[in-house]
Amino acid sequence: MDRIFWVRCPHCAGRFFCDYELRHAGLKLECPFCQRQFLPDESPELDERWFR
Amino acid sequence: MARDLPGFLDHLRRHYPALLAEVERQVNPERFEVTALLEQLQRGRQFPTVLFKSTTNLRGQPCEFSIVSNVFATREHCAAALGLPPEQAGMALSLHYSELERRTIPPEVVGRSQAPVKECVRLGEAADAAELPIVRHYEMDLGPVLTMAHVIKAPDEDFYDVTFCKTFYKHDPRRMAISIHSPHFERLLAAYERRDEPIPVVNVLGHHPAFYLGALALAPWGNNDYATIGSFLGEPLRLVPSETWGDRFLVPADAEIVIEGEIPPGERVVVDPFGEITRLYQAQCLRQVFNVKAITFRRGAIMQDVFSGNQGHWNLGGIPKEGSIYNALQRRFGTIRAVHLPYSGCSRLACYVSIDKSREGQAKEIGLVALTETWTVQTVVVVDADIDVFNEQDVLWAIHTYVDPSRDIDLVKNVGTTVFTTAMQRSKVIVDATRPSHVAFPERFKVPDEALARVTLEEWLPQFARPAVPRPAEPPRPLPR
Numbered sequence: 001m002d003r004i005f006w007v008r009c010p011h012c013a014g015r016f017f018c019d020y021e022l023r024h025a026g027l028k029l030e031c032p033f034c035q036r037q038f039l040p041d042e043s044p045e046l047d048e049r050w051f052r
Numbered sequence: 053m054a055r056d057l058p059g060f061l062d063h064l065r066r067h068y069p070a071l072l073a074e075v076e077r078q079v080n081p082e083r084f085e086v087t088a089l090l091e092q093l094q095r096g097r098q099f100p101t102v103l104f105k106s107t108t109n110l111r112g113q114p115c116e117f118s119i120v121s122n123v124f125a126t127r128e129h130c131a132a133a134l135g136l137p138p139e140q141a142g143m144a145l146s147l148h149y150s151e152l153e154r155r156t157i158p159p160e161v162v163g164r165s166q167a168p169v170k171e172c173v174r175l176g177e178a179a180d181a182a183e184l185p186i187v188r189h190y191e192m193d194l195g196p197v198l199t200m201a202h203v204i205k206a207p208d209e210d211f212y213d214v215t216f217c218k219t220f221y222k223h224d225p226r227r228m229a230i231s232i233h234s235p236h237f238e239r240l241l242a243a244y245e246r247r248d249e250p251i252p253v254v255n256v257l258g259h260h261p262a263f264y265l266g267a268l269a270l271a272p273w274g275n276n277d278y279a280t281i282g283s284f285l286g287e288p289l290r291l292v293p294s295e296t297w298g299d300r301f302l303v304p305a306d307a308e309i310v311i312e313g314e315i316p317p318g319e320r321v322v323v324d325p326f327g328e329i330t331r332l333y334q335a336q337c338l339r340q341v342f343n344v345k346a347i348t349f350r351r352g353a354i355m356q357d358v359f360s361g362n363q364g365h366w367n368l369g370g371i372p373k374e375g376s377i378y379n380a381l382q383r384r385f386g387t388i389r390a391v392h393l394p395y396s397g398c399s400r401l402a403c404y405v406s407i408d409k410s411r412e413g414q415a416k417e418i419g420l421v422a423l424t425e426t427w428t429v430q431t432v433v434v435v436d437a438d439i440d441v442f443n444e445q446d447v448l449w450a451i452h453t454y455v456d457p458s459r460d461i462d463l464v465k466n467v468g469t470t471v472f473t474t475a476m477q478r479s480k481v482i483v484d485a486t487r488p489s490h491v492a493f494p495e496r497f498k499v500p501d502e503a504l505a506r507v508t509l510e511e512w513l514p515q516f517a518r519p520a521v522p523r524p525a526e527p528p529r530p531l532p533r
Contacts, residue, residue, distance in 0.1 A: 017325065032192050032194045
């Protein structure tokens with residue numbers, strides 16, 4: 001399984017998760033709940049824990 | 053008359069009415085109204101094919117298309133699609149599938165006037181995907197998703213590859229996204245991208261279910277999937293020149309709806325989450341762009357959809373794999389009774405194999421080979437011939453009764469690929485759930501066969517009599533070498 005990370009949308013507070021290739025790619029994520037875009041570092045909450 | 057989706061639905065209406073439900077009320081598929089009904093049917097363990105006769109498009113307006121889902125929702129549906137009676141929906145169906153996938157029937161080309169899919173043609177700005185009733189399936193899905201098969205033609209070779217991929221509607225009716233993840237499509241994508249050329253691609257949104265079952269055949273690279281699909285249809289697949297590429301790219305003439313498009317080389321957009329086969333969401337990631345060039349369809353076309361992560365989705369991959377795993381194991385060992393990829397493992401992650409055991413160690417050996425036959429399987433359980441692999445209660449009984457965990461469960465670490473998101477990651481497990489023969493061990497009880505033959509429900513309690521269920525698994529057929 002590829003590593004993932006969870007984000008919280010800064011616009012609508014919806015939580016969803018992304019493939020880790022998007023974590024530092026400089027690309028905007030797209031919120032599935034409000035369709036607005038934001039960078040991972042703009043998320044008020046990031047969960048990057050993973051299997052050891 | 054050529055085999056098509058309306059013909060199959062008529063076949064269900066006439067011969068298997070319990071396998072078809074028809075909804076007259078208008079549904080808005082983008083507002084989860086299709087999946088809300090399907091989910092409630094699923095919770096009640098009811099799996100009819102559902103035809104939604106009145107729908108709205110992505111603008112919320114009534115549209116001319118209907119939607120059909122759950123076409124593959126039971127093995128009986130799949131058997132009906134391939135011309136088998138429902139009582140042959142077990143191992144016999146998987147073996148029939150594996151016979152069909154070894155044959156081909158060349159396609160035939162027909163003129164536009166003979167092609168129902170050309171009854172309505174939308175080109176340029178008129179090729180508007182928002183006119184379609186595209187289903188949004190699950191709460192966290194990025195948006196509406198088309199779930200049916202695509203066709204790509206090899207750039208320099210004369211074959212067509214047909215594979216299921218998701219197409220994401222992304223706010224722009226002429227610019228969607230396609231999620232390519234099959235080995236053959238990835239290879240075709242790389243071949244076009246090396247040439248820096250747009251990739252012609254066609255999304256086939258509705259056809260006879262044998263078309264899609266044939267598209268899933270485990271065919272080698274270079275196989276013309278249109279010819280394999282002919283084997284499943286039992287007749288030549290009828291093709292017609294596309295609007296965008298003419299004779300250079302032929303499309304199925306009897307499809308309900310065809311979207312012609314191009315994948316620009318190197319361009320990627322964000323897609324997902326999407327509720328996938330494992331009943332988990334796929335993580336948001338980058339995938340290819342799909343620029344819409346043309347949409348053609350029958351008048352009153354039926355747009356087909358797969359209720360992802362449910363039985364229909366599972367059957368689509370499980371039935372083809374059962375046949376191929378059975379054939380591979382039987383050729384090598386000759387002791388295989390049946391193979392089943394159960395719904396509990398999404399028909400991808402777990403594999404149950406029943407064998408005529410003759411010695412200790414045999415089950416583990418068979419389990420190891422089964423693991424290498426299909427990369428999706430994470431757990432193989434091997435049981436004795438008297439256990440029905442299609443009856444999960446039976447299989448679990450064998451595990452709880454016969455397995456000594458320290459001896460009979462083996463973990464294989466760091467092997468294979470990780471396409472599906474599960475906590476097992478790169479691990480695989482083999483469970484030998486056959487009755488121990490190396491120690492004095494109790495025997496499973498049974499009512500004498502003679503008594504079962506003499507005292508029958510049909511005679512004594514006819515109101516409880518049901519069609520006989522083969523037990524143990526149906527006897528294997530001889531294998532062509």
